[in-house]
Amino acid sequence: xxxxxxxxxxSGAPGQRVTISCSGVxxxxxxxxxxxxxxxxxxxxxxxxxxxxxxxxxxxxxxxxSKSGTSASLAISGLRSEDEADYxxxxxxxxxxxxxxxxxxxxxxxx
Amino acid sequence: EVQLVDSGGGLVQxxxxxxxxxxxxxxxxxxxxxxxxxxxxGKGLEWxxxxxxxxxxxxxxxxxxxxxxxxxxxxxxxxxLQMNSLRAEDTAVYYCAKGRYGDYGYWGQGTLVTVSS
Numbered sequence: 001x002x003x004x005x006x007x008x009x010x011s012g013a014p015g016q017r018v019t020i021s022c023s024g025v026x027x028x029x030x031x032x033x034x035x036x037x038x039x040x041x042x043x044x045x046x047x048x049x050x051x052x053x054x055x056x057x058x059x060x061x062x063x064x065x066s067k068s069g070t071s072a073s074l075a076i077s078g079l080r081s082e083d084e085a086d087y088x089x090x091x092x093x094x095x096x097x098x099x100x101x102x103x104x105x106x107x108x109x110x111x
Numbered sequence: 112e113v114q115l116v117d118s119g120g121g122l123v124q125x126x127x128x129x130x131x132x133x134x135x136x137x138x139x140x141x142x143x144x145x146x147x148x149x150x151x152x153g154k155g156l157e158w159x160x161x162x163x164x165x166x167x168x169x170x171x172x173x174x175x176x177x178x179x180x181x182x183x184x185x186x187x188x189x190x191x192l193q194m195n196s197l198r199a200e201d202t203a204v205y206y207c208a209k210g211r212y213g214d215y216g217y218w219g220q221g222t223l224v225t226v227s228s
Contacts, residue, residue, distance in 0.1 A: 002155060035213040037156075044206055044218040045148075045156065056216070088156050092212035098170050100146065100158030100213060 003028060004089050006103035013111045017077040020106045022089030024070050028101050032092045034072040036065055039086045039105075048087075049074060076108070084110045113137040113217045115207050120222030127197050127226070133190040133207030133219050141165070141185040144211040147192050149203035150221075157203070160192065161211035170211075175201075197226045 005023040012018040022034065036049035047056055049065035052072065064075045076083055089103040119131040133145070146161040160171045160181040169181050180193040190207050204223050208215035 033213060035215070037215070039156075044221055045215070046218070047216055050214060050216070086155075090156070090158075090213040090215070096173075099172060100148075100161065100170075100211070102148075102156045102158060105155040 002104035003093060003101035004091065004103035006087075006089060006106045008104065009107045009109065011109040011111055012079045014079055014081065016079045017075060018079060018108065019076075020074045020087050020108070022072045022074070022103050024072075024091060024101070026070060027095040028091045028093040029067065029072055030070040031094055034065065034067050035090045036074045037088045037090065039088065041085070045088065079110055081110050084108055113209065115209065115217055115219035117205065117207055117219035117222040120205065120224045122225045122227065123197055124228050125198060125226055128193070128195045129197065129224060131192040131194065131205055131222060131224070135188045135190065135209070138209070140188040143209055145183060145190045146208045146211045146215060147181060147190075147205060148208055148215065148218075149205045151200075151203040159205070162190070194224070197224075199226050202226045
């Protein structure tokens with residue numbers, strides 16, 4: 001059971017826009033930055049969004065992040081076949097002695 | 112160019128030990144906290160541990176506390192994870208990552224640890 005809650009799967013046709021939600025509580029998303037990662041099959045994760053809504057250089061502006069309260073979202077517009085991957089949200093959780101937390105991951109299928 | 116190279120994985124019996132290493136290059140290693148994240152076969156990502164740039168501060172997931180020890184050698188640009196009392200549920204690909212608190216900007220290629228008799 002992951003600390004952050006993501007839908008297990010989502011899908012969209014090429015060119016469409018999809019959003020992936022990530023739900024937490026005050027001690028994680030409500031108090032700390034949210035990060036989003038893309039993991040293509042057989043490869044290491046790659047950062048897509050950092051500090052809630054910032055894009056690293058090289059990440060297309062089709063990817064955007066937002067946060068409100070204890071929930072965050074990743075939006076992907078102009079869907080492309082190469083976007084088919086697993087997506088994870090992550091944050092720090094201030095509870096107990098502090099711990100890293102991830103969402104369970106969302107499998108994106110491009111139809 | 113930032114590079115992280117994970118090594119040390121392999122097959123180990125339950126109750127055994129293994130030491131993973133991550134060799135970093137392309138950035139001033141001592142200026143950055145580092146983390147270990149693992150992924151069991153077919154499962155999602157799980158944070159394992161992190162360490163401050165100086166090595167003075169460490170955090171561990173409850174699932175590994177008391178069994179795993181994270182350490183670093185800033186003179187050699189290496190990050191280690193000593194894993195003792197290994198269990199079947201520790202079977203996973205282990206990734207080192209630059210940063211902590213979710214801010215994992217770069218990842219190693221991963222090294223597979225299999226705990227089985």
